[in-house]
Amino acid sequence: MPSRLPVQDIFAGLLTSVGTAIRYWFHYTLVAFAWLGVVPLTACRIYKCLFTGSVSSLLTLPLDMLSTENLLADCLQGCFVVTCTLCAFISLVWLREQIVHGGAPQWLEQNQQQQPQHAPAPQPNEQAPAPGQGAAENQPAAAELPADNGPAAEVPDIQMDPAEDMELEDEAEDVADANNGAQDDMNWNALEWDRAAEELTWERMLGLDGSLVFLEHVFWVVSLNTLFILVFAFCPYHIGHFTVVGLGFEKNVRASHFEGLITTIVGYILLAMLLILCHGLAALVRFQRSRHLLGVCYIVVKVSLLVVVEIGVFPLICGWWLDICSLEMFDASLKDRELSFDSAPGTTMFLHWLVGMVYVFYFASFILLLREVLRPGVLWFLRNLNDPDFNPVQEMIHLPIYRHLRRFILSVVVFGSIVLLMLWLPIRTIKLILPAFLPYNVMLYSDAPVSELSLELLLLQVVLPALLEQGHTRQWLKGLVRAWTVTAGYLLDLHSYLLGDQEENDDDADQQRRNNNNAIPEGLHAAHQAILQQGGPVGVQPYHRPMKFTFRIVLLIVFMCVTLLVASLACLTLPVFTGRYLMSFWTGSAKIHELYTAACGLYVCWLSIRVITVLLSWMPQGRRAILLKVQEWTLMVMLCNTILKTVVVAVLLAGAIPLLLGLLFEMVIVAPLRVPLDQTPLFYPWQDWALGVLHAKIIAAITLMGPQWWLKTVIEQVYANGIRNIDLHFIIRKLAAPVICVLLVSLCVPYVISAGIVPIIAQYSPGVTMEMQNLVQRRIYPFLLMVVMLLGILSFQIRQFKRLYEHIKNDKYLVGQRLVNYERKAAGRSSAATHSSSSQE
Numbered sequence: 001m002p003s004r005l006p007v008q009d010i011f012a013g014l015l016t017s018v019g020t021a022i023r024y025w026f027h028y029t030l031v032a033f034a035w036l037g038v039v040p041l042t043a044c045r046i047y048k049c050l051f052t053g054s055v056s057s058l059l060t061l062p063l064d065m066l067s068t069e070n071l072l073a074d075c076l077q078g079c080f081v082v083t084c085t086l087c088a089f090i091s092l093v094w095l096r097e098q099i100v101h102g103g104a105p106q107w108l109e110q111n112q113q114q115q116p117q118h119a120p121a122p123q124p125n126e127q128a129p130a131p132g133q134g135a136a137e138n139q140p141a142a143a144e145l146p147a148d149n150g151p152a153a154e155v156p157d158i159q160m161d162p163a164e165d166m167e168l169e170d171e172a173e174d175v176a177d178a179n180n181g182a183q184d185d186m187n188w189n190a191l192e193w194d195r196a197a198e199e200l201t202w203e204r205m206l207g208l209d210g211s212l213v214f215l216e217h218v219f220w221v222v223s224l225n226t227l228f229i230l231v232f233a234f235c236p237y238h239i240g241h242f243t244v245v246g247l248g249f250e251k252n253v254r255a256s257h258f259e260g261l262i263t264t265i266v267g268y269i270l271l272a273m274l275l276i277l278c279h280g281l282a283a284l285v286r287f288q289r290s291r292h293l294l295g296v297c298y299i300v301v302k303v304s305l306l307v308v309v310e311i312g313v314f315p316l317i318c319g320w321w322l323d324i325c326s327l328e329m330f331d332a333s334l335k336d337r338e339l340s341f342d343s344a345p346g347t348t349m350f351l352h353w354l355v356g357m358v359y360v361f362y363f364a365s366f367i368l369l370l371r372e373v374l375r376p377g378v379l380w381f382l383r384n385l386n387d388p389d390f391n392p393v394q395e396m397i398h399l400p401i402y403r404h405l406r407r408f409i410l411s412v413v414v415f416g417s418i419v420l421l422m423l424w425l426p427i428r429t430i431k432l433i434l435p436a437f438l439p440y441n442v443m444l445y446s447d448a449p450v451s452e453l454s455l456e457l458l459l460l461q462v463v464l465p466a467l468l469e470q471g472h473t474r475q476w477l478k479g480l481v482r483a484w485t486v487t488a489g490y491l492l493d494l495h496s497y498l499l500g501d502q503e504e505n506d507d508d509a510d511q512q513r514r515n516n517n518n519a520i521p522e523g524l525h526a527a528h529q530a531i532l533q534q535g536g537p538v539g540v541q542p543y544h545r546p547m548k549f550t551f552r553i554v555l556l557i558v559f560m561c562v563t564l565l566v567a568s569l570a571c572l573t574l575p576v577f578t579g580r581y582l583m584s585f586w587t588g589s590a591k592i593h594e595l596y597t598a599a600c601g602l603y604v605c606w607l608s609i610r611v612i613t614v615l616l617s618w619m620p621q622g623r624r625a626i627l628l629k630v631q632e633w634t635l636m637v638m639l640c641n642t643i644l645k646t647v648v649v650a651v652l653l654a655g656a657i658p659l660l661l662g663l664l665f666e667m668v669i670v671a672p673l674r675v676p677l678d679q680t681p682l683f684y685p686w687q688d689w690a691l692g693v694l695h696a697k698i699i700a701a702i703t704l705m706g707p708q709w710w711l712k713t714v715i716e717q718v719y720a721n722g723i724r725n726i727d728l729h730f731i732i733r734k735l736a737a738p739v740i741c742v743l744l745v746s747l748c749v750p751y752v753i754s755a756g757i758v759p760i761i762a763q764y765s766p767g768v769t770m771e772m773q774n775l776v777q778r779r780i781y782p783f784l785l786m787v788v789m790l791l792g793i794l795s796f797q798i799r800q801f802k803r804l805y806e807h808i809k810n811d812k813y814l815v816g817q818r819l820v821n822y823e824r825k826a827a828g829r830s831s832a833a834t835h836s837s838s839s840q841e
Contacts, residue, residue, distance in 0.1 A: 001813040005805065013808030024210075031207040034218045040078025041071070043225040047081050050234045082221075085228040095303060095393070099296070102394045108295040233264065240267025257345035265308065272301045299397055306396045306404055314408065316349065318415055319356030325424040328431065329572075331439035363415065369474065373482050375500035376541050421561055422568040429569060437573065440594040476609065488559055492552045496544035575601030645728045652736040654693070659685065660743035661699075662692025667747070667781045677778055711735075750780045 045064050049057045057064075103109070207214030240263040244253050253262050275298040282291035327333060341348045367382060384390060396404070431438055489495030546552060579597030582604065615626070666688050675681040703712050714734045721727055754777040762768035
């Protein structure tokens with residue numbers, strides 16, 4: 001092998017690598033063009049063609065496919081259409097699995113049980129069936145099969161004609177074929193599907209394995225999109241359109257700004273009615289296969305409508321009701337909401353749906369917390385989401401429509417009443433007691449010297465993580481609920497009803513077991529304990545029913561309503577009042593958004609509750625223990641200077657680094673994009689610091705998720721040490737100093753070049769004008785960033801070329817590889833050196 005590769009070998013290897021790269025580039029370009037261009041564009045154009053409503057659009061569809069107008073918009077819309085069709089397909093498959101494994105509704109299973117029986121009448125010389133034989137006919141087919149290892153049943157010898165024997169065999173075959181045909185949809189071989197799934201991987205399906213088999217998959221996806229658009233969008237929409245036009249509601253639907261969605265839902269409702277009507281007609285004429293197919297289609301439409309109602313309509317109703325009940329809190333009116341809906345209907349509906357969804361989520365979470373405190377069976381009228389047997393999809397499949405409608409109306413009444421009790425009534429009470437407290441200031445602009453963006457980032461980065469991650473809010477709320485329940489139970493003599501008598505029964509059982517321990521045999525004792533401690537959730541626990549139970553329950557409900565009202569009053573006034581008072585020292589008399597005052601007040605309240613809970617946890621230890629702990633913390637602070645170290649680290653890591661990082665981001669990205677050259681950029685240190693905090697957190701998260709290097713090692717070590725074992729010297733030397741030096745160099749070097757060197761050059765060069773100096777001063781930061789990026793790309797390409805050089809050399813000259821034991825060679829050399837030295841002596 002030569003010491004250096006010949007030039008022709010290098011060029012040959014480069015050409016081979018470039019050819020391979022071009023081949024892969026063409027293939028992946030074809031894959032991207034097919035999946036990101038052809039599939040969504042075809043879906044969008046077919047969707048528009050079907051909903052145009054003219055025959056000419058169908059005739060010009062091939063030309064519309066090749067049109068280059070609105071390519072990007074059509075591709076994005078087509079991606080949405082493809083996503084909807086794929087979700088519909090996956091939902092259908094999943095719903096089929098639910099029907100197969102969970103069982104079909106009783107009225108649909110009766111279709112299979114009521115198959116026409118063509119069995120011949122028993123002959124005069126045949127014996128009557130046994131008493132249990134008729135019942136066995138209604139059991140599943142597996143129970144009707146005889147056991148192979150059991151004794152054969154004695155059958156009397158029956159003489160039959162050959163013709164009758166052939167007729168019975170033919171009829172038996174017909175019955176078997178009918179039963180097998182009726183269950184074809186329910187029986188499938190899982191092994192074949194698993195084998196097919198193993199052969200079809202994601203790389204093979206998308207075409208990332210280098211083959212062209214994905215073109216067939218593209219064709220099937222386009223066909224599937226067309227079929228689903230035609231069946232699940234085109235037909236229901238036109239059915240609903242004809243219905244709306246026929247009923248004369250076209251103007252009302254058009255005024256809702258959601259004509260397509262409402263018309264499609266109306267079409268699905270009418271389609272469900274037609275399916276159930278056709279199902280009844282098929283039952284009358286005994287078309288079993290048609291009856292079963294129509295029943296399954298009705299289940300699909302029914303479940304789809306119920307999902308839309310549960311996930312879409314119900315949160316939307318809750319969101320609008322919350323908005324209506326809180327209008328006085330923001331000094332708004334229904335006219336304002338109507339104007340906002342007319343200006344942006346989609347955004348308005350989405351925001352109301354999001355607010356309603358959050359309200360439903362937190363209400364369900366509170367119900368789950370109540371179930372942890374209350375006796376099982378108190379909340380019998382609410383569904384238990386933690387119940388392993390609870391399956392909402394199975395309920396949608398099996399329960400009739402009127403039960404779902406009744407449950408929906410009950411949920412609307414309950415959620416609406418809670419909103420009235422905890423929002424509308426407290427607002428009216430506040431306006432009566434404190435007229436100047438409301439309305440809240442929710443303006444989108446601020447005359448305060450503090451930027452709204454800075455406060456938002458501070459809220460997201462400091463306040464909310466403390467409230468959600470470290471606040472123990474759920475434990476505190478659970479303790480308050482338990483304390484309220486115990487108080488209400490003892491005041492109204494409903495302790496047994498609310499909390500149960502399990503604790504008292506357990507104490508009595510323990511006392512009785514200690515008294516009669518010698519009298520109970522060991523085996524009986526073990527069996528008794530096994531019965532008492534058996535697993536599984538307990539649905540309902542018995543309780544003691546006091547006198548005037550109904551009246552006590554009414555008083556409990558009244559007490560609960562008063563408690564909720566007082567709690568809501570406290571939540572609406574105390575954090576905002578505290579936040580306004582504290583923010584007035586910072587912003588003066590200027591008004592800011594109440595979101596920030598409420599967040600500040602919540603944070604202060606959280607800190608106060610946290611201190612109180614810590615002191616309460618120390619109370620059982622006595623006053624002396626509390627004083628000892630305070631002395632220990634005081635000595636630790638005095639001896640270790642923990643507070644001073646923490647302040648220094650906070651100033652460096654949470655003050656200087658975010659400020660420099662935000663200022664660098666402002667100079668490199670924000671100012672060149674937002675400020676023209678003929679204007680002077682203004683910098684706000686507070687806003688730059690807030691942006692720097694966000695960027696620092698993002699960089700730290702990316703660093704911790706990335707490969708191992710010095711910055712990741714240092715950050716992990718700082719996290720591992722914590723606050724008590726803080727190492728100020730290590731943090732300054734390994735983390736703060738290098739990062740601050742890099743940021744200062746990135747800020748100062750361009751400024752020195754633009755403000756120091758360029759004016760000196762301009763003095764000796766008359767061609768350097770003031771406009772050029774301004775251009776250099778304003779664009780030097782992004783220019784140097786591009787230079788650094790180009791240098792990084794160049795160094796990366798140099799390393800890649802070195803790897804390619806080694807690859808070409810190995811391909812041409814490498815004969816083989818051999819594993820060499822270096823330790824043995826080193827041992828041999830050392831022994832040889834020892835032997836030579838001894839021989840010289």
